[in-house]
Amino acid sequence: MLRRHLLAATAASIAAPVTLRAQGAAWRPDRPVTIIVPWAAGGSTDQMARIVAAELEAPLGQRVVVVNQPGASGSIGTRNALEAPKDGLTWAAGAAVDVGCYKVLGLLDTALSDWNLFFAVANVNVLVANPQAGFRDFGAAFEALKTRGQGIGVATAGVSSAGHNMLEALRAASPGMQYRHATYDGGNPAMIATVSGETPLGAMLLVEAAEMIRARRLIPLAVQSDNPVTLAAQGSSPAIEIPSVRRWVPNMPAPLNYFGIWSPKGVPEPVVQTMTTIWRDTIANSQRLKDYATSRAALFTPLYGQQAYDEAWKMVRQTAWLYFDGGKARVSPDTVGIARL
Structure with a gap:
């Protein structure tokens, strides 16, 4: 559609x-x-x-x-x-x-x-996790954000960035959810901060995180989209299907x-x-x-x-x-x- x-x-x-x-x-x-x-x-x-x-x-x-x-x-x-x-x-x-x-x-x-x-x-937004952060799917990260979100850093490209918009939409659709906003001067620095473990989570555009997802340096948790999104196979990396955040938060908008x-x-x-x-x-x-x-x-x-x-x-x-x-x-x-x- x-x-x-x-x-x-x-x-x-x-x-x-x-x-x-x-x-x-x-x-x-x-x-x-x-x-x-x-x-x-x-x-x-x-x-x-x-x-x-x-x-x-x-x-x-x-x-x-x-x-x-x-x-x-x-x-x-x-x-x-x-x-x-x-x-x-x-x-x-x-x-x-x-x-x-x-x-x-x-x-x-x-x-x-x-x-x-x-x-x-x-572009579509994606929430990603550092592999050492302990979040293997969106459900686990979502529960952590609802119970102890103020202590969980999420890297974005800054106020009004795509990742920040995703987090605010998630918070509006999920009363009680919180996060500690870690701002950077762009999506690439935010992605690098998440890969390095400077923050356990990152919210950014999928285009910015795609290569690190393929390299298994980032775990894709969910995309802000009406439906799951498939990251195409490339080289030795197989196609990766990333679930929609609406699987967990049905009322979250995805323009x-x-x-x-x-x-x-x-x-x-x-x-x-x-x-x-x-x-x-x-x-x-x-x-x-x-x-x-x-x-x-x-x-x-x-x-x-x-x-x-x-x-x-x-x-x-x-x-x-x-x-x-x-x-x-x-x-x-x-x-x-x-x-x-």
């Missing part, structure tokens, strides 16, 4: 007509284009952005450079993209839900509608987490039109992105424009109110145009 919905959405996106030649609106940058990744190198955003950058270079006829600017849950790098000259040469990358919730968290005065959105993949790149509204229209054409003709047919999604148990979702906004808005609404109900929000979502579901 989920994949049929996404395939239909992608097909509609790919079919959207764009007639740049008739409008005389082609954009050819005369300098390198920068994509700011507001997280540490090696994480999910960094992985995706570097593939997208490589795919953009030929159709743009220019170098596309990825720059890591981590800090403040991604808001520092995103602010730099927002405040850069609106000439199309500076883009931000990340999860759309972060951009949609920064204002609620008091991190950055921006909203999802302030950006031209271009998505590449949708899709869209990742891509975006530029602030106000850039010249030829920039948006050219990137739309590239997304339709190049990104939507990118074998590198398809292979990346398959190998990391992500979903290939080359959406753009209004359709990208509509899909991302679902998770923004759910997450913004999750922050508010959990006492994490600085302002009520309804005061910034985010109505409760």
Whole structure:
């Protein structure tokens, strides 16, 4: 059901007509284009952005450079993209839900509608355990979090990160559950902290933990998805089926987490039109992105424009109110145009 919905959405996106030649609106940058990744190198955003950058270079006829600017849950790098000259040469990358919730968290005065959105993949969250932590399945970890959670460290990429959102959704659906939040400057550092035993548990994106799961350095406990997710076989590693957290917590929401790149509204229209054409003709047919999604148990979702906004808005609404109900929000979502579901 989920994949049929996404395939239909992608097909509609790919079919959207764009007639740049008739409008005389082609954009050819005369300098390198920068994509700011507001997280540490090696994480999910960094992985995706570097593939997208490589795919953009030929159709743009220019170098596309990825720059890591981590800090403040991604808001520092995103602010730099927002405040850069609106000439199309500076883009931000990340999860759309972060951009949609920064204002609620008091991190950055921006909203999802302030950006031209271009998505590449949708990721699922996973809770993993260090093999020495003693948690062999989600049920055991869940009981520990309910009985002594304040003393159990869980590594995430920081406040508002995908892993943090998963933990807050789990806490909202399971009154009494607690955890000690161990924050890092990205999913890759959080994953490394869990592998090293610095924390017994980690909550992050599956794409960030996939290789260490295959190497048996991390135990996958559950994914935040409607259904179990299979991590594809690779080399000597067999396929690994990871159960859905909803097996234990049926009422826990599992919206899709869209990742891509975006530029602030106000850039010249030829920039948006050219990137739309590239997304339709190049990104939507990118074998590198398809292979990346398959190998990391992500979903290939080359959406753009209004359709990208509509899909991302679902998770923004759910997450913004999750922050508010959990006492994490600085302002009520309804005061910034985010109505409760």
